[in-house]
Amino acid sequence: MTATLPRYDRKQSYIWNYEHAPPTVEIDIPSLPGAWTFCGREVPSPLGIPAGPLLNGDWLLYYASLGFDVLTYKTVRSRARECYPLPNLEPVRVEGMMRGGESAIPATVSMQSSWAVSFGMPSKDPDIWRADVERTRNRLASEKILTVSVVGSVQPGWSIDDLAADYALCAQWAKESGADCVETNFSCPNVSTCDGQLYLQADASRTIAQAVRQSIGDLPYVIKIGHFTSDDGIAALVDAVHDQADGLAMTNSVAATVADGNNQLLFDGQPRGICGASILEASLAQVERFSRHIADRNAALEIVGVGGAGSADDVKRYLSAGAANVQLATAAMIDPLIAVKIRQAWT
Numbered sequence: 089m090t091a092t093l094p095r096y097d098r099k100q101s102y103i104w105n106y107e108h109a110p111p112t113v114e115i116d117i118p119s120l121p122g123a124w125t126f127c128g129r130e131v132p133s134p135l136g137i138p139a140g141p142l143l144n145g146d147w148l149l150y151y152a153s154l155g156f157d158v159l160t161y162k163t164v165r166s167r168a169r170e171c172y173p174l175p176n177l178e179p180v181r182v183e184g185m186m187r188g189g190e191s192a193i194p195a196t197v198s199m200q201s202s203w204a205v206s207f208g209m210p211s212k213d214p215d216i217w218r219a220d221v222e223r224t225r226n227r228l229a230s231e232k233i234l235t236v237s238v239v240g241s242v243q244p245g246w247s248i249d250d251l252a253a254d255y256a257l258c259a260q261w262a263k264e265s266g267a268d269c270v271e272t273n274f275s276c277p278n279v280s281t282c283d284g285q286l287y288l289q290a291d292a293s294r295t296i297a298q299a300v301r302q303s304i305g306d307l308p309y310v311i312k313i314g315h316f317t318s319d320d321g322i323a324a325l326v327d328a329v330h331d332q333a334d335g336l337a338m339t340n341s342v343a344a345t346v347a348d349g350n351n352q353l354l355f356d357g358q359p360r361g362i363c364g365a366s367i368l369e370a371s372l373a374q375v376e377r378f379s380r381h382i383a384d385r386n387a388a389l390e391i392v393g394v395g396g397a398g399s400a401d402d403v404k405r406y407l408s409a410g411a412a413n414v415q416l417a418t419a420a421m422i423d424p425l426i427a428v429k430i431r432q433a434w435t
């Protein structure tokens with residue numbers, strides 16, 4: 089049955105895939121026992137898709153029809169941005185599990201279970217995505233959640249306040265278009281230190297989170313973060329954003345450089361985010377660490393578990409580690425029926 093369901097074609101461009109969203113399907117979706125919530129709203133299941141696979145409203149409605157209940161619209165910006173050239177998804181072979189700090193991971197011809205992701209967060213013009221989000225919310229079943237992921241677009245000479253205003257503008261537009269939740273991607277470079285990532289800088293994260301919160305009122309708000317290699321910085325980040333955001337989604341990916349068969353580095357030697365099964369353990373460990381810190385501080389932050397999940401067991405491990413919801417990107421792109429299979433395997 090899987091073979092008959094259309095999927096993202098990694099050999100084609102982002103634009104080609106954007107224009108070839110599959111139609112929705114009508115299949116039996118087994119219900120998942122239990123009571124589930126996402127940022128205070130009841131949802132039929134904790135199963136979601138993070139920012140990435142859902143390039144536009146048609147992709148979002150396709151995965152909604154396949155048994156996902158919390159659906160994240162791929163990260164958009166306040167201005168149009170081109171996608172990086174192919175390859176956007178380069179399969180890699182990882183021995184064991186990623187821990188962070190790896191380099192020259194070998195690329196492989198066929199997909200095993202992990203890949204390097206290289207899109208550069210492209211975006212359509214705001215007029216296009218705003219209208220598309222509105223149309224999508226109108227078509228999506230009312231019990232499902234539509235989250236819009238946004239990112240600021242740093243311009244030369246900008247301060248952190250300028251960047252915060254840009255994030256806030258996108259967040260406001262997402263809200264006006266009918267989003268049920270806004271997610272800000274903080275796994276991207278800070279303006280003042282171009283090698284630093286926002287989520288690793290508590291003060292900058294707070295400045296942006298405050299601006300976003302002000303622009304969206306009490307709409308659910310989740311911050312997407314990247315990988316922490318140790319406990320350092322976790323308490324500072326929780327303290328900085330817990331009174332602004334409702335949740336933290338982790339882990340975006342684990343960064344590493346990638347090498348071809350001749351040991352030449354791909355992507356001009358720049359690291360890329362490795363996503364898929366090989367980041368499961370690193371991400372689960374991070375969810376555990378954050379849940380401890382959140383509990384210690386009595387902070388009201390929900391965790392969205394992301395990274396490497398591909399089975400009912402993986403989803404349960406995330407829930408046990410402290411996540412309230414679990415989102416699948418790579419596994420859902422490889423097997424569009426994964427939510428149905430997880431529901432069938434749930435006991």
Ligand SMILES: Cc1cc2nc3c(=O)[nH]c(=O)nc-3n(C[C@H](O)[C@H](O)[C@H](O)COP(=O)(O)O)c2cc1C
Pocket residue numbers: 138139140141162163177205207209237273312339340341363364365367394395396397415416417418419
């Ligand atoms: C095709 C693709 C595109 C992605 N694009 C984004 C993005 O635009 N914004 C973002 O925050 N994360 C993006 N990600 C990262 C995913 O949201 C997720 O954090 C990552 O894939 C780990 O989950 P997985 O192991 O289930 O794939 C992307 C991932 C993939 C596979």
